[in-house]
Amino acid sequence: MYPDKKPGVSKLPPERCESRAFLLAHLSDPHLSSLTGVGLSSLLNKRLLGYLSWYRKRQHIHTPQILEALLEDLAASAPDHVAVTGDLTHLGLPAEFRQAARWLAQLGSPESVTVVPGNHDAYIDAPWRETFAAWEPYLAGDHASSAAIFPSLRIRGPAALIGLSSARPSAPFLAVGTLGRAQLTRLEEMLEQTGKKGLVRIVLLHHPPAVGSIAWRKRLTDAPGLAEVLARQGAELILHGHAHLAQTRELVAGEKRIPVYGVPSASDSRHHPQRTARYHLYRLEKKAEKWSLHISARTFSRDQEQFVASEQKTLFLPMAER
Numbered sequence: 001m002y003p004d005k006k007p008g009v010s011k012l013p014p015e016r017c018e019s020r021a022f023l024l025a026h027l028s029d030p031h032l033s034s035l036t037g038v039g040l041s042s043l044l045n046k047r048l049l050g051y052l053s054w055y056r057k058r059q060h061i062h063t064p065q066i067l068e069a070l071l072e073d074l075a076a077s078a079p080d081h082v083a084v085t086g087d088l089t090h091l092g093l094p095a096e097f098r099q100a101a102r103w104l105a106q107l108g109s110p111e112s113v114t115v116v117p118g119n120h121d122a123y124i125d126a127p128w129r130e131t132f133a134a135w136e137p138y139l140a141g142d143h144a145s146s147a148a149i150f151p152s153l154r155i156r157g158p159a160a161l162i163g164l165s166s167a168r169p170s171a172p173f174l175a176v177g178t179l180g181r182a183q184l185t186r187l188e189e190m191l192e193q194t195g196k197k198g199l200v201r202i203v204l205l206h207h208p209p210a211v212g213s214i215a216w217r218k219r220l221t222d223a224p225g226l227a228e229v230l231a232r233q234g235a236e237l238i239l240h241g242h243a244h245l246a247q248t249r250e251l252v253a254g255e256k257r258i259p260v261y262g263v264p265s266a267s268d269s270r271h272h273p274q275r276t277a278r279y280h281l282y283r284l285e286k287k288a289e290k291w292s293l294h295i296s297a298r299t300f301s302r303d304q305e306q307f308v309a310s311e312q313k314t315l316f317l318p319m320a321e322r
Contacts (some may be wrong), residue, residue: 020285022157024202025079027070027279028241029087029118029265031062032103033096046124046172047091058090062267066277066300070266071106073298073307077281081156082108084138085241086118086167086206087265094130097121101134110137114154114161118206118242119175122167139163151187153194158284158291160194162187162235164205166220175218177207177242184225191233198319200284200291201235208240210249210260218242227253234258236291236317237282241265246274246297259315261295269302276300278310291317 074082088103089096107113115138121131132139141152141163152163164187166177179187194201207220209227220226231254238251238260247262261280268277277300285292292314299310 020157022159022284023077023079023081024156024159024161024282024284025074025077025082025279026085026239026261026263026282027082027266028085028206028263029244030067030070030084030103030267031058031090031120031265032067032088032100032267033090033093034059034064034099046169047093049172050091050120050123061269062265063269064267065305066267066269067103069300069306070277070279074107074279077298079281080112081154081159081161082113083161083202083204083239084113084115085204085239085263086116087120087241088115088118088135089121089123092121092123092126092131094126097131097134104135104138113138114152114163114204115139116150116152116163116204116206117165117167119167119170119177122169125169148182148186150183151190153190155194155199158200158286160190160197160199160201162190162194162201162203164203166205166207173217175242176221177205177219178221179205179226180222181225184222184229187226188229188233191229191235195233200237200317203235203238205238205240206242208243208247208249208260208262209238210251213247213249213260213262214243227251230254230258231256237261237293239263239280244268244275246278259317269300271302276302277307279307287316289319291319293317 088100142154150165154161168178170176208214209223234256240262244265249260251258251260264275266277279298281296283294295313297311298307301308
């Protein structure tokens with residue numbers, strides 16, 4: 001099983017609901033690794049299938065030049081915080097984790113960047129110390145004091161960033177994710193506490209939680225259980241990756257309708273309106289008795305060799321019931 005070990009969150013920090021705008025950047029699935037020099041001994045398991053996929057196709061899709069342009073554009077956008085929803089690696093090899101850790105250091109400090117893992121990061125069962133330990137400062141919540149790292153909680157301005165891990169090793173030809181009962185139980189408590197504080201609860205996970213978002217073999221296996229928790233406690237926004245598509249959905253959880261946004265791979269070079277590399281900027285401001293959420297998409301332009309503004313939208317989110 002994958003990272004639900006190591007320190008997590010058990011106590012909420014003091015409420016910090018500044019009135020100024022809060023800008024969150026969301027990107028996913030950068031697939032940073034080159035896989036150059038991978039030895040055969042590392043591929044005598046499910047990783048062989050992933051390596052063949054990379055060699056035949058993915059190495060031509062995920063390009064480092066786009067990731068360089070991404071770092072430049074993020075620096076210009078100057079978000080208050082960055083959320084990365086998984087699949088930083090391709091095969092979950094220890095060397096890939098070290099490479100991704102160096103890239104995260106370029107992206108920002110652990111205090112300003114939150115990471116949740118993806119299925120490629122948990123390709124097979126591997127020791128924590130050789131893999132996720134390299135990212136631990138980016139995974140852990142504000143107050144690490146319990147036996148489990150997820151769900152993680154980071155309070156930034158008016159936002160409660162709640163990270164979930166759906167990353168689990170799965171059988172060949174499957175890319176499913178699972179949260180598990182223990183994580184869902186802690187999530188319910190966290191949503192209740194942050195809701196009482198009037199924070200904007202933003203749930204981060206790798207696998208899409210809304211029905212119909214992804215093929216069966218790539219699904220979140222306990223999506224109904226997550227929906228039950230959200231029906232009772234609510235959330236204001238859910239962000240995910242995994243589908244390698246730009247997606248806008250709505251999760252119907254009881255009487256609650258929660259906006260769900262997915263972004264494609266941050267390094268995808270394909271010329272496709274829903275698959276080309278992009279990231280989203282979410283500007284959150286308090287407007288009377290509601291939250292204004294302005295969403296800006298930044299998409300890579302092959303002609304200009306940089307990220308440019310594409311779609312924009314504004315939502316009004318109801319305030320959490322205290």
